[in-house]
Amino acid sequence: xxxxxxxxxxxxKHPHAFPHKFLINNRHIxxxxxxxxxxxxxxxxSAGERVKVGAAMRDLGIIDNAAVMIxxxxxxxxxxxxxxxxxxxxxxxxxxxxxxxxxxxxxVDAHTHLLFAGNRxxxxxxxxxxxxxxxIAAEGGGILKTVKAVRETTKKDxxxxxxxxxxxxxxxxxxxxxxKSGYGLDAHAEVKMLEAINELDNExxxxxxxxxxxxxxxxxxxxxxxxxYVNEVMNRLIPYIGSKxxxxxxxxxxxxxxxxxxxxxxxxxxxxxxxxxxxxxADELTPLGGAxxxxxxxxxxxxxxxxxxxxxxxALARSGTVAVLLPGVSFFLNHGYAPARALxxxxxxxxxxxxxxxxxxxxxxxxxxxxxxxxxxxxxxxxTIAASTLNAAAALNLSHEIGSIEVGKKADLxxxxxxxxxxxxxxxxxxxxxxxxKDGVVLEV
Ligand code: NIG
Ligand code: FE
Numbered sequence: 001x002x003x004x005x006x007x008x009x010x011x012x013k014h015p016h017a018f019p020h021k022f023l024i025n026n027r028h029i030x031x032x033x034x035x036x037x038x039x040x041x042x043x044x045x046s047a048g049e050r051v052k053v054g055a056a057m058r059d060l061g062i063i064d065n066a067a068v069m070i071x072x073x074x075x076x077x078x079x080x081x082x083x084x085x086x087x088x089x090x091x092x093x094x095x096x097x098x099x100x101x102x103x104x105x106x107x108v109d110a111h112t113h114l115l116f117a118g119n120r121x122x123x124x125x126x127x128x129x130x131x132x133x134x135x136i137a138a139e140g141g142g143i144l145k146t147v148k149a150v151r152e153t154t155k156k157d158x159x160x161x162x163x164x165x166x167x168x169x170x171x172x173x174x175x176x177x178x179x180k181s182g183y184g185l186d187a188h189a190e191v192k193m194l195e196a197i198n199e200l201d202n203e204x205x206x207x208x209x210x211x212x213x214x215x216x217x218x219x220x221x222x223x224x225x226x227x228x229y230v231n232e233v234m235n236r237l238i239p240y241i242g243s244k245x246x247x248x249x250x251x252x253x254x255x256x257x258x259x260x261x262x263x264x265x266x267x268x269x270x271x272x273x274x275x276x277x278x279x280x281x282a283d284e285l286t287p288l289g290g291a292x293x294x295x296x297x298x299x300x301x302x303x304x305x306x307x308x309x310x311x312x313x314x315a316l317a318r319s320g321t322v323a324v325l326l327p328g329v330s331f332f333l334n335h336g337y338a339p340a341r342a343l344x345x346x347x348x349x350x351x352x353x354x355x356x357x358x359x360x361x362x363x364x365x366x367x368x369x370x371x372x373x374x375x376x377x378x379x380x381x382x383x384t385i386a387a388s389t390l391n392a393a394a395a396l397n398l399s400h401e402i403g404s405i406e407v408g409k410k411a412d413l414x415x416x417x418x419x420x421x422x423x424x425x426x427x428x429x430x431x432x433x434x435x436x437x438k439d440g441v442v443l444e445v
Pocket of ligand 2: 111113281355
């Protein structure tokens with residue numbers, strides 16, 4: 001990804017840069033970057049909300065004919081073009097002429113398994129011929145196939161694979177991504193994954209949030225000795241990873257044949273003891289009660305929820321846990337969708353994420369997830385935007401910093417070549433992102 005010093009949306013069409021200071025309501029502000037001529041600025045929130053629920057998810061705080069000022073990574077001013085008068089006062093301001101495009105907060109992808117090795121396209125073909133995800137897993141494919149490949153791959157090569165995906169994701173508008181471990185399933189390989197994830201966060205433009213998912217599957221060398229592996233996760237892996245601060249969150253695949261409710265509870269509580277906040281893969285394949293467990297342990301998010309029960313919905317509404325829905329998985333595995341409407345109507349904060357991984361969703365394109373959420377889960381375009389920005393940031397405990405275009409927040413913004421925001425889910429299968437502003441820097445993507 002290259003950095004653009006001063007540019008219009010299309011440099012060819014608009015080659016003249018104009019470094020200026022700006023005069024806002026007769027007050028001089030020494031801005032460092034200005035986005036001007038925005039046809040539709042989708043702020044998502046203007047009230048400093050941590051998360052949006054219910055009808056508020058449909059209010060995106062849109063400003064027409066807008067401009068945004070940024071100083072050292074931080075948004076310092078938002079308003080109408082008519083309230084901003086340019087004057088050539090010198091200074092070091094970069095100007096991005098958005099040429100009547102639409103500007104949104106960068107997408108936050110709050111659930112991925114982006115660090116992996118190998119591939120699983122044969123399983124995709126088997127499912128097309130009628131096999132299910134569970135049948136393939138029972139035959140030694142699925143997660144364990146990727147575990148084998150990750151164990152055999154060096155940290156350097158894992159990072160190399162991940163970099164390719166990170167850069168493509170950013171081209172599609174994602175500026176923050178959560179990445180889980182969980183394809184190592186032993187001390188050496190789990191630490192290798194988490195170190196790689198942390199190093200990528202330091203080295204890459206993308207902001208990356210690491211999650212420990214040691215309880216993703218029982219590793220093959222444990223056979224039917226699952227209790228021993230749970231003990232290893234709780235008493236060896238969690239204390240080590242917590243003390244080295246390698247992960248912000250601890251997640252569990254709470255599911256029949258993976259980790260039961262009781263095991264999930266113990267692991268999540270132990271993670272909390274060691275400074276990792278709980279997240280959970282809940283009620284994906286069966287209605288086990290993972291959502292209720294998420295509420296009980298104070299999880300930041302409960303993810304998947306394709307088979308959540310009415311009790312589970314009520315529990316999440318009471319606890320304020322963010323429901324991270326993954327429509328790409330339902331689409332890719334063809335196994336039914338989470339009840340987005342019931343969740344929103346019950347007042348549960350709903351987020352969308354890709355779940356990008358080689359098995360259950362080989363896509364990291366958030367606008368595609370938005371389209372599927374509209375057509376299959378009956379979310380409105382507005383709700384899908386709130387769910388992919390502010391609410392997704394809340395699922396990472398980061399909505400005080402990112403997820404909306406508000407004064408004081410980090411300047412992570414995307415410029416899209418669409419006539420209005422509704423085109424983002426509507427005109428699907430095409431990348432409309434033209435420019436990405438990450439931490440106040442314009443990137444050429
Ligand atoms: O979120 N559900 C469990 N884990 C992943 C799938 C991982 C894989 O198949 O490699 C998920 O869908
Ligand atoms: Fe997942």
